[in-house]
Amino acid sequence: MxxxxxxxxxxxxxxxxxxxxxxxxxxxxxxxxxxxxxxxTVKKQIAHQIKKYPAKQTKKVSQQLDSLLQRINKRHDFHGSLLIAKDGKILYEKQIGYADFRKKDSLNASSIFQLASVSKQFTAAAIMLLYERNKIKLTDTVNRFFPDFPYKNVTITNLLNHTAGLPKYFWVAEHKWKQEKAPTNNEMMNLLQTSNVQRFFKPGRNFDYSNTGYFVLASIVEKVSEMSFSTFVKKNIFEPLGMKDSYIFSYGVDIAKGNQLDGYRLYRGWRHLKINNTINDAIVGDKNVYSTSRDLYKWILALNSGELLSKESLKLMYSYGKTMYGRKVPYGFGFRIDKDDKNMIYHHGKWNGFRTGVTQYLNDNLAIIILEHTSYNGISSLTKKVKKIVEENFVKDNLQFAENLTYN
Structure with missing residues (x-):
């Protein structure tokens, strides 16, 4: 046997x-x-959608926009990139000015800008991906993921639409952090637990724009996904959408890429000084996404087409928030919404010399992307001027030009 x-x-x-x-x-x-x-398949679909109007059709509007960029470059020290898309096709795309003022290298389509607070829409999208996969609920509190988080009853929705009332982590880092190296998200979460800094108000009572809320959201993504925020966004957003020049950069943790720009400020009206990093530059979620205008256009296309998130999730991101008293909040999830026109969805960014703006006029199917790195202060004004030029100088003739679209 x-x-x-x-x-x-x-x-x-x-x-x-x-x-x-x-x-x-x-x-x-x-x-x-x-x-x-x-x-x-996703990459192929997105690439196929990157269409440009033929030069013949955009000649008049391009001349006006070229003139505008040249003026603001000389008069207002604009060194950046402008991309305009209308009805799903690129209408105008150009860079002007320097990438490096010491070497006198010019900006080009591969120059990579820090997005500053425009980064927040990617954090919101990461959260919505987890929500759609039933990993989280929008009503979950931070304490579900971080039991020792000292500010109780703060929900994910509170964080997304800036009604959490959390203290400013910039202040906490500058006054409570004792090390020379900049704190990471995990270290800042631990510091909040011991710093004994009071919140501004109980969650839901008011709207108060908060970088803290978005770094906490990124920390939740890390906790739930069991990977770094950078890796999660890369694998779930940047790579599927073919955003090959986009990434998250944490100072002191990551190595700068070749085309990654520095931020500058103008000194005495003629000299450009590079802006040094700060104690707050390792935190991600509220800022520190780096990208190009073309990649941001891919992002807008994918988001609005439903290829990344469902239409239901997008509606939440593009809708006004509310306080617990029912007052309208001019912010959705990662996007500002114009107080008077819900069809104007936008976000601006300002950090270490970088000035950015991504604006969508939904009714007009018009997107305007502006990226700059020398402390230019007129993003809002420039966006309005660009929109006016497009309205007055671009006449679309589908019958005449439909067969002549060019592909990039």
């Missing part, structure tokens, strides 16, 4: 084990291949 087990049953058990493991590996490979196919 022992010989029978030894020479018959045991080999059979080994064979079955090998077969099961082999089958399991094949199934995993199938799943991996399926994921790759899906990712490739």
């Amino acid at each position: 022992k010989k029978f087990i030894k020479y018959t049953v045991l080999p059979l058990i080994i064979f079955l084990s090998i077969f099961i493991l082999s089958t399991s590996k094949k199934e995993n490979l199938k799943e991996d291949k399926t994921e790759n196919v899906i990712t490739s």
